[in-house]
Each structure stands twice: as C-alpha cells, then as structure tokens.
Amino acid sequence: MIKKQLIMEKALELFAKQGFEATSVQQITEHCGISKGAFYLSFKSKDELILALINHFMMQFISEIDYIVRNTNDDKELLYKFYYATFDSFHKHSDFAKILMKEQGQSINKELILKMHYYDRLFETVILSMIERLYGKEVKQTKYDLIYCIKGFMNTYSTLFLFSNVPLDVNKLSKSLVEKTNLLARHTTVPFISQELFQMFNHPMNEEGTKKEQILEIMEQKIKEMVEPIEKESLILLKEQLLEPTLSPAIVKGLLENIRNHPHCKWISYLLRGYFKL
Amino acid sequence: MIKKQLIMEKALELFAKQGFEATSVQQITEHCGISKGAFYLSFKSKDELILALINHFMMQFISEIDYIVRNTNDDKELLYKFYYATFDSFHKHSDFAKILMKEQGQSINKELILKMHYYDRLFETVILSMIERLYGKEVKQTKYDLIYCIKGFMNTYSTLFLFSNVPLDVNKLSKSLVEKTNLLARHTTVPFISQELFQMFNHPMNEEGTKKEQILEIMEQKIKEMVEPIEKESLILLKEQLLEPTLSPAIVKGLLENIRNHPHCKWISYLLRGYFKL
DNA sequence: TTGACAAATGACTCGTTAGTCATTATTATA
DNA sequence: TATAATAATGACTAACGAGTCATTTGTCAA
Structure with missing residues (x-):
C-alpha cells in the first residue's frame, strides 16, 4: 500500500515533466528505486496508474471546491473563495495540474477520457450551483455561458503560471477574476449557450450515477x-x-x-x- | 511537391483523430496509398511533417486575422469580425484546430514548442493592437488581462464545438463574445497582469526576429x-x-x-x- | 529499342517499450 | 532452526515504430 503511494508520487513528477506517453515504466521504477516487477505488483498496467492518479486528485479537488461552495455562508466572499481555492489547489498540486493540462482531450485510453468528462461535469455542476445561488434569476439566460467563461478564465490563467516560472499572487488574481465574473454575470444580455445546447454537450453524464x-x-x-x-x-x-x-x-x-x-x-x-x- | 500535400492532408486527418504520437508513419502511408519510403522522399522525419503542418496553418491563420484587424475601418465591426474570422477558421480547419488543442503544451519536440510559442506571441500581438485601437487609454491598466480573457473565451468555446458534434452558430457566438469583451474592457478596474508580468511570460520572443x-x-x-x-x-x-x-x-x-x-x-x-x- | 535517370518500394535494422515469470531474498511462523 | 509464505527481482518476450537502402518500376530522349 505504501509502495503504491511511492510509485504515484514519483510517476507524477515524471508525467508532469515529460508527459504520460513519453514516460516509460522503466523510468518510473528507476526513479522509485524499485524493480520493474514490483511496479506490476501495485498496478496492473501503466494505464491503471494514470487512472489512479486522476481519480486521486480529482476526487480531492472536486470535494474541496464543493465543500467551500456549500459551506461559505457569506455570498460576498463566495466567488473569491472559489477562485482562491481553485488556484491554490492548482498551485499546491502543480505537477498534477500540469498533467491535466497536457493530457487534456489527448489520451488514447477510452476509460480515461470518460473519467475526465465525468469530473468535468461534476465541476460544472459545482460552478452552476454557485452561480445560481449568487445571481439567481438574473442569470437565467446566461448562466451556461458564465460557466464556460469561468472555466476559460481558469484555463488561461492556470496555463500562464503553470508553464512559466513566474511567482503568482493568488489573492490578487482571485480578486481580479471576481470582478470580471461579476461584470459578466450582471451585464451580459446576449447568451450563446442555451439549456438545450448545454445538455447536448453533457450528454454522456450517465457514467457512475453514484447511487x-x-x-x-x-x-x-x-x-x-x-x-x-x-x-x-x-x-x-x-x-x-x-x-x-x-x-x-x-x-x-x-x-x-x-x-x-x-x-x-x-x-x-x-x-x-x-x-x-x- | 503534390505528394507532399497529399501526405499533409491525410496525416492531418489521422493526427486529429488519434494524436501525433499515436499515429505511425506506416499508418499515414497506408492512408495515402503510398510506400513508407515515399514518405521519406517528401519529409526528412515525422517531426518535420508536424512542423510543416503547424507552419502551414498558423501562417495562414495569423496572417488572415492580422489582415482583418488592419483593414477593418469601422471600429464597431472590428471585434465581431475578429471573433467571426477566428471561429470560422477553426471550423473550416477543424482537424488542424483539434491537433492544436491536443498537442497544446505537449510535444517532446523542442523546436515545435518554440514554434508554437512564437505563433502564440504573434497572435497576442494582433489581439493587443486591436484592443489598443478599440479602447485606447481606457484599458491602459487592464489590456494584458483582456488578452488572456479573449484567449480564454476562444479556448473554451472552441473546445466545446470541436469535440462535440453540435452544429454551431458562429454569428451568434461572435456577437455574444463581443458583448462580453466590451463589458470587460469598459468596466474592469482590478488588473492582474502588469506590463512587467506580461513581458516575463513572453520572454523568449527572440525566435525568428523576422528581419x-x-x-x-x-x-x-x-x-x-x-x-x-x-x-x-x-x-x-x-x-x-x-x-x-x-x-x-x-x-x-x-x-x-x-x-x-x-x-x-x-x-x-x-x-x-x-x-x-x- | 535501348540505356540513363528518377521515382517508388518494402523488407530490413535497430532501438524501445509494456508486460511476464522463473528465480531469489525476506519475513513470519512453528 | 526449519519451513512456509510473501515480496521483489530483472532477464526475457513479443510487438511495434522510425528510419534506411538495395532493388524494382516507370519515364523519356536518342
């Protein structure tokens, strides 16, 4: 069990640096100081390893953000806390965040693509519930667009500090994005993504109904x-x-x-x- | 010369479907109906092929957008035309756009990473000149943030329609993004990216000074x-x-x-x- | 028709990788 | 200490992929 964790930690570093495909099991085991056979005692395959990594971090991330959204009572703080927690998490687990960015959409493994979609949907659900609570009927027509704008902000700004070595001020970034999000929420009048469109994108939600x-x-x-x-x-x-x-x-x-x-x-x-x- | 084009076209399809790494030269030549040796008469290596593809499409894309920005006299139309042309281009060359998304940040090839950065910088320059022209001193503090917001919009909305088979209304999308961009440009007061920060991100601009x-x-x-x-x-x-x-x-x-x-x-x-x- | 030149072929080399398994080392138990 | 059970090893296999090159095929001028 402890071996499994060691492998996951070391593999994470290598995947972040070189990408999943470009990292061999050999390299991972060398980096761990174990034999190749030992790897296969912990994981059935290389694919199982990346799946375990994705699951581990995404579960942590989603549940953290969800908790914050559910348990922040002051609406004025909520959006700031949301952004802060998101970027803080990306910063703390930057190796994982890098893998997430790199392997985005990529990956030959079908199971992995489904998993990623699944977590993406969950995250969208969290964002949506936050938006609905903060802005209510004000954003009835534009809330789906708002989701994608927020995701767009997160994407570009993350890439920025993940792949350049510039130290970042999460506080300042979050404040800046809070203002932008409020602006868009309160004044957007031209929606693009209707509810129908949103549901079409999210069609394969079935995956793990978690009943x-x-x-x-x-x-x-x-x-x-x-x-x-x-x-x-x-x-x-x-x-x-x-x-x-x-x-x-x-x-x-x-x-x-x-x-x-x-x-x-x-x-x-x-x-x-x-x-x-x- | 015509062979080169055939290979590029067919490889584009496969790369978009499976990714660059996952596509073998064998597969490409089979898809073209030529021999493996014939491939190496047109390209010195597989890397040279992807580089040629990136160059071909990025040159076309950047110059097209740049032309529009420089030659649209009516400021009221400019932003709309910019978005429209961008998404229209992504739509027309969706296979290339898919590769661009998938191989984003990825790629073991150093030369390719540099090339991508280079084109990214050029595109940012085009956006910046457009912003400065449209909003002038109004966005002095926030123009760099605005660049990344625009790129963020483009990214999320592109992903959306590239990887789901939903037909898209480029006109509606562009109008929606014009409104959002105007909102952000006119009302944002809390900047995150200062000029210094922007320059730090873009440091390795040297690549091809194009003198x-x-x-x-x-x-x-x-x-x-x-x-x-x-x-x-x-x-x-x-x-x-x-x-x-x-x-x-x-x-x-x-x-x-x-x-x-x-x-x-x-x-x-x-x-x-x-x-x-x- | 011939011969010279270019275009195209695909079997082959060489390197790499995921995954296996017979063997060895370590630990627990009696 | 002897024995059984478990953990770990790394040489090995099988498969695949990039790139090469001796050979064949096609073309065209004389």
Missing part, C-alpha cells in the same frame, strides 16, 4: 481500512443512516464533519453531502 | 516558385522596395494587395505589412 449502492460499496471498503476510532464509528453510523434514516440532520452533518478532513474520506464526504442534500 | 534579411530570403524562394505573372512581378517589385525604398506607400499597398490572396503569399504579405507599417 446509494455504489456509495455503500465505497464506504464498506473504507470502514475496513480505517483505523482511527472516531472516523471509523462516524463512517459506520453514516452507513446505517444510508440504509435506514433515523438520525437528525444535525447529527448527520456533525458526523460528516468528523470525516471531512481525513484524507481518505473526502470523497465519501462529498458523495454523502450530495445524497443527504446537506 | 529584412529573412524576409528577403523567403521572398526569393517564392519568386522562383511563382508562375502567375502579376503576383511574380509584384513580388519582384516589393523585393526591390525592400532593398531600396523608392515607391510611394500607395503603390506598395497596391502591390501587397495583389499578392494577398495568393495561397503561397499570405505569409510574405503579413511580414511585409509589418515591415512597411501598413
């Missing part, structure tokens, strides 16, 4: 692995709540809070927040 | 190849003008107009417009 049964499966897996008592009990209680709702919303929310910051529970926490509508 | 001597070299090459009498004479006169300015601006402009629409002269025409400041 009750799937959440249960993931939870059982984690409960087995978990050693910390508080987190473990919280997980068990939440699992029971999932099977048969008996606890009050306050208790459920508290239990979620217990597991939220455990590195292995962020994703479960995100799924449950969605399921319990908290 | 007089280089233009001359390209011209001599083209003069030899050219068969059409009017274009040929225009080129010869322009070459003389480059060596020793004797003609009036009106005549020079007319000569440029003569060659502008010849598929092989667009790039020269662009370089000369810059050199003669027309």
